[in-house]
Amino acid sequence: MNRRVDSRRRADRKRWADKPSRKWYPTARWKARRAAQLKRVPWCEHCKAAGRSRAATVANHNPPHNENEKAFFTGSLESVCKECHDSPIQRAEKQGFRRDLDGAGWPVDPNHPFNKSKR
Numbered sequence: 001m002n003r004r005v006d007s008r009r010r011a012d013r014k015r016w017a018d019k020p021s022r023k024w025y026p027t028a029r030w031k032a033r034r035a036a037q038l039k040r041v042p043w044c045e046h047c048k049a050a051g052r053s054r055a056a057t058v059a060n061h062n063p064p065h066n067e068n069e070k071a072f073f074t075g076s077l078e079s080v081c082k083e084c085h086d087s088p089i090q091r092a093e094k095q096g097f098r099r100d101l102d103g104a105g106w107p108v109d110p111n112h113p114f115n116k117s118k119r
Contacts, residue, residue: 021067029073034059037077044081058085 024030037059047054056079065071097111107114 019067020069021065021072024069024072033073033077038079041079043079044084045078046080046084054081054083056080057082060085 038056042056044052044054044056058080059077060080061072061075062078063071063075065075068075097107097109097113102108109115
């Protein structure tokens with residue numbers, strides 16, 4: 001292996017070790033909950049809202065569980081595709097606002113910096 005691959009693997013292990021929720025994903029309890037969510041809502045809710053049709057493959061915690069075990073196993077879920085989960089949803093969780101725009105091109109999230117500046 002080269003240094004870059006080794007470095008990334010070490011970083012991944014550290015990132016996973018720092019989050020207790022990582023050990024909850026392989027449990028039968030989570031797998032059953034995820035399957036039930038995707039069966040109940042089999043399409044990506046974000047894509048549907050944007051007028052696209054895409055199958056959901058991820059049961060996303062909305063709001064985020066923030067490493068809280070009770071919220072992880074009992075909090076609300078939404079069905080989303082991997083593309084939506086890995087890009088806009090993760091970015092919004094890190095930045096604190098979503099970048100969705102309405103038909104006129106204005107940010108729809110009240111937490112978006114543009115909408116906060118209007119107050």
